[in-house]
Amino acid sequence: MTFGKRILLLMAIDSAIVSFSIFMSHFFLNPYSNVFDSKMIVASVSLLITHHLFSYFFGLYRRVWRYASTRELTGIVGVVTLSVISTAGVQLVTYQTTYERALIVTWMLHIILIGGVRFAWKYYKTYGLVTSYATFKDAKKAVGNAQANTRTLIIGAGSAGRMIARQIQENESKDVKLVGFADDDFTMRNLTVSGLPVYGTIKDLPEIVEKQRVNHIVIAMPSADKARIKEVVTIAKDVVRNVQILPMIEDIILGNLSVNQIRDVSIEDLLGREQVDLDMSSVSESLTNRTILVTGAGGSIGSEICRQVSKFEPAKIVLLGHGENSIYTIEMELRNLYKDRFQIDTEISDVQDRDKMFEVMAKHQPDVVYHAAAHKHVPLMERNPEEAIKNNVIGTRNVAEASDARGIGTFVMVSTDKAVNPTSVMGASKRMAEMIVQDMDKGSNTRFVAVRFGNVLGSRGSVIPLFKKQIARGGPVTVTHPEMIRYFMTIPEASRLVIQAGSLAKGGEIFVLDMGEPVKITDLAENLIRLSGFEVDEIGIEFTGMRPGEKMYEELLGKDEVHDQQVWPKIYVGKAVNLDIHKINTCIDEYQNLDTDSLRQHALRIANGKIENQELLVGSK
Structure with missing residues (x-):
């Protein structure tokens, strides 16, 4: 039914109700008098005209009555009351008197019938004829x-x-x-x-x-x-x-x-912790109408950073990554979502290419750099420690030095809880990258900061996609150790933390999220099995033993970094630690002369603060 026909139908129904109401009021009060006298006709015409005028003015004919509530009932009472008062005024002017009893009865019948018809229609459309009478x-x-x-x-x-x-x-x-x-x-x-x-x-x-x-x-x-x-x-x-x-x-x-x-x-519903909120004003100030560059933009964290940054409408966002397919995917997603609201550029390049990093920074002159490019798979890096050093350490140094050379405003590095007291090459390489970033901040106009968080649900290489594949194959789900625990957060939350850190950065900080209570991997596996519609006994859990480089539990801050004060709800900042960067750089430069085992041990000594049994921390004993 068209809108015009609907209004005409409602007006016709209301006209019949108004006429019936005033007729019945006169009939009840004076059953033997002529109800079609001039006084009744004047009252009827006045009531009809004023009812339709007030109904139109207050939008009574535009309401969807199948969703009607007490608000609509209040509107009906108001319209009927105003129309009856107006009719009383017409009677007073025309006949110098009003017929109060007739108008009161008319008012009651009017409300009952007008409201009753509409709410009967709502009840019928919502519950049907059978359930509407069900007790x-x-x-x-x-x-x-x-x-x-x-x-x-x-x-x-x-x-x-x-x-x-x-x-x-x-x-x-x-x-x-x-x-x-x-x-x-x-x-x-x-x-x-x-x-x-x-x-x-x-x-x-x-x-x-x-x-x-x-x-x-x-x-x-x-x-x-x-x-x-x-x-x-x-x-x-x-x-x-x-x-x-x-x-x-x-x-x-x-x-x-x-x-x-x-x-x-989803598995996120079982984390049992509240997500961190952004300080929208400070984030907007640091991103809106600015040029933003994201390394590793095709990865799980990097691509989500791009999505979150895009909501603040930067002037330009530069997507830098080594894998052309992943960069193409996030580029097309952003172009479809945001059309021409801001410029989107892509750079297919490797952070290990120092000259290219300097060229990219000179070309785009970004205001903020989010450095998310990294190797993060612990067992793979244990077998290929030289790649962890090249990508996570040297790659970070290249991007950081290029940012410093071009006077970039803020550089935010994505780190991990595995950088605290590392036992793996991956964790050691991220700790060394943090050291470089903290040292770079000392003599630079660029604000250099790092952001640490725990495992990210659903990211590439994380346990969730692996568990899902194992469940789809009928099991078993493999867990390394029954007592292994980890901190977990969602991809959007991790990305928000990185963005918030950039807006809070003063320089040299390591930001850490309060991630609540750690989660046992066994509990995570059991919950995912149940969420997939199976019982744990149907799929099964197999314990395979801890892999090289793995820890039983992770930490977010080292004992020398603990700082109790929050800089934003659920966000802490670790205390800065003085480092001798010259010794660190010397050790990094020697990695090519070491075999796999020696390089692994060498990286761990650097990351844990010792070189050849000498403390690396300046001023420590």
């Missing part, structure tokens, strides 16, 4: 007899839960049967919400699922904190395989997801 007992009986393929329970009977219920009810899908709600508020037990029963609290889930034969749960708690979401997901996954979740309030506000989108529960 709680009828609802339970209907649930018990239903043969739908998917029997859905909604956790959370608040506004979000009611919205999901309406969506499912209005779609009228034969494959989905809404069973009811579970809610933390125990006072709602045995009440009905949106025509559906609230069976109990979340602690009652096992009993509810068994009695109501639930095989699908939707968690509608968008404002709950991460810890509570983790708890609810764990309980739900213990009793039902198919669990979905409404987006978090943060994702809805940022526009990443719509409130109508239900997504599958």
